[in-house]
Amino acid sequence: MAIYDKKSMRAEEFINDGEILETLKYAEENKNNKELINSILEKARPKLTSTGATCAGLSHREASVLLACEDPEILKKIYEIAEEIKLAFYGNRIVIFAPLYLSNYCVNGCVYCPYHAKNKTIPRKKLTQEEVKAEVIALQDMGHKRLAIEAGEDPKNNPIEYILECIKTIYSVHHKNGDIRRVNVNIAATTVENYRKLKEAGIGTYILFQETYHKESYLELHPTGPKHDYDYHTEAMDRAMQGGIDDVGLGVLFGLERYKYEFAGLLMHAEHLEAVFGVGPHTISVPRLKRASDIDPDAFDNGIDDETFAKITACIRLAVPYTGIIISTRESEEVRSKLLRLGVSQVSGGSRTSVGGYTTEERPHDTEQFDVSDQRTLDEVVRWLMENGHIPSFCTACYREGRTGDRFMALCKTGQILNCCHPNALMTLSEYIEDYASEKTKEVGYKMVEEELKRIPKDKVRAIAEDNIKAIKASNRRDFRF
Numbered sequence: 001m002a003i004y005d006k007k008s009m010r011a012e013e014f015i016n017d018g019e020i021l022e023t024l025k026y027a028e029e030n031k032n033n034k035e036l037i038n039s040i041l042e043k044a045r046p047k048l049t050s051t052g053a054t055c056a057g058l059s060h061r062e063a064s065v066l067l068a069c070e071d072p073e074i075l076k077k078i079y080e081i082a083e084e085i086k087l088a089f090y091g092n093r094i095v096i097f098a099p100l101y102l103s104n105y106c107v108n109g110c111v112y113c114p115y116h117a118k119n120k121t122i123p124r125k126k127l128t129q130e131e132v133k134a135e136v137i138a139l140q141d142m143g144h145k146r147l148a149i150e151a152g153e154d155p156k157n158n159p160i161e162y163i164l165e166c167i168k169t170i171y172s173v174h175h176k177n178g179d180i181r182r183v184n185v186n187i188a189a190t191t192v193e194n195y196r197k198l199k200e201a202g203i204g205t206y207i208l209f210q211e212t213y214h215k216e217s218y219l220e221l222h223p224t225g226p227k228h229d230y231d232y233h234t235e236a237m238d239r240a241m242q243g244g245i246d247d248v249g250l251g252v253l254f255g256l257e258r259y260k261y262e263f264a265g266l267l268m269h270a271e272h273l274e275a276v277f278g279v280g281p282h283t284i285s286v287p288r289l290k291r292a293s294d295i296d297p298d299a300f301d302n303g304i305d306d307e308t309f310a311k312i313t314a315c316i317r318l319a320v321p322y323t324g325i326i327i328s329t330r331e332s333e334e335v336r337s338k339l340l341r342l343g344v345s346q347v348s349g350g351s352r353t354s355v356g357g358y359t360t361e362e363r364p365h366d367t368e369q370f371d372v373s374d375q376r377t378l379d380e381v382v383r384w385l386m387e388n389g390h391i392p393s394f395c396t397a398c399y400r401e402g403r404t405g406d407r408f409m410a411l412c413k414t415g416q417i418l419n420c421c422h423p424n425a426l427m428t429l430s431e432y433i434e435d436y437a438s439e440k441t442k443e444v445g446y447k448m449v450e451e452e453l454k455r456i457p458k459d460k461v462r463a464i465a466e467d468n469i470k471a472i473k474a475s476n477r478r479d480f481r482f
């Protein structure tokens with residue numbers, strides 16, 4: 001039997017089934033242990049330091065106790081601390097991105113995904129470079145600066161060369177005042193050599209969802225194709241790091257397995273990366289299974305309700321305080337509203353989840369990867385965020401200034417991130433307002449920018465930010481950053 005070792009490079013040792021089962025038992029036994037729970041909450045709370053704030057985070061065992069606890073008073077405290085942590089390290093900024101689907105050709109048999117190879121009802125489509133250009137122009141015209149590219153796994157149709165060519169095309173398009181400044185990549189697990197190529201192509205985060213950490217279920221849910229190999233998939237982030245990518249994004253597809261098991265596995269994965277590479281995941285995504293083509297989410301037994309979903313997200317926030325948490329348009333406006341208060345720091349907006357979806361008037365459904373719940377335009381999402389007190393940020397400065405991996409985390413951990421991210425958010429928001437916003441959004445936006453500028457503590461930084469925003473309004477000068 002494999003023994004738990006977070007420093008091991010073997011999937012069955014760092015995501016150890018025995019340790020997860022022990023954790024769930026421990027959590028169940030202690031879910032009413034008030035003294036222990038209060039000490040865990042105290043540990044999770046941000047502490048003020050001379051340079052800002054610091055947070056201890058929680059181990060997978062500690063966080064699992066909180067997740068198991070059903071006391072409404074404790075839940076209230078968990079939510080309060082989640083919001084405190086979010087505000088301490090990310091402020092009221094919310095980073096905006098959009099997915100770009102390149103190809104839905106796929107050789108895998110994932111039973112929950114409409115791109116699975118046996119699905120004959122879905123038209124297969126792969127963007128040409130001309131089509132990529134057209135999609136990018138459409139995305140730039142909406143105001144997007146940050147993309148997550150998505151593709152099925154198909155060595156013939158979507159080899160790494162195709163993905164690299166698409167990245168090059170995306171970065172080459174500069175339409176009007178637009179450009180895409182960060183391309184994150186969500187493609188299947190691959191080799192160290194290919195990760196190195198992605199790094200050289202200038203990608204931001206490499207994102208790969210584990211789908212489920214439960215090996216037996218994983219094997220059943222991925223019956224055919226290269227993705228069937230649980231170990232290869234689970235060890236992908238280690239290879240990505242070895243290939244030089246130091247921002248990686250984890251995620252679980254909630255609904256496939258029991259959420260408490262997934263939660264412990266996800267945190268163990270984060271602990272593993274921290275232990276081996278000295279830096280945890282850059283982001284964690286919390287997708288939930290959705291209806292799509294020949295996929296009926298009700299056919300899966302482990303769906304979670306909105307309350308449980310919110311609790312999981314808040315507990316992730318407490319456990320890994322410096323990681324960005326991403327929520328997509330799989331979720332409705334109502335759910336997104338709630339989660340934004342519990343630690344989410346990135347949202348997608350105006351998304352189309354079909355191949356070629358941004359260049360068609362009508363939202364196409366035939367090649368959609370999942371049903372989009374939040375169907376508002378980016379302009380509507382931006383205004384809604386501001387009306388709820390969040391600053392929509394189109395900033396991509398950190399990675400372009402080399403602040404990735406442990407350098408980003410160091411900035412975040414000392415609370416320094418607030419000194420440059422806040423003005424960067426306001427400058428990129430001003431670009432958005434000037435170039436793309438509707439009159440209504442413009443009005444709300446500039447009011448917010450004006451108010452928020454006053455909150456920049458350093459006089460010098462504030463003066464520079466104010467000057468840059470004046471230049472954005474008066475000219476076509478763009479892309480200012482600290």
Ligand code: SAM
Binds near residue numbers: 151152227288295
């Ligand atoms: N093909 C790549 C892979 O296998 O990892 C990644 C791209 S796939 C387009 C992105 C993610 O969509 C998957 O990792 C999965 O978690 C999610 N997904 C698949 N089917 C879904 C569904 N029916 N509802 C919600 N999300 C889904």
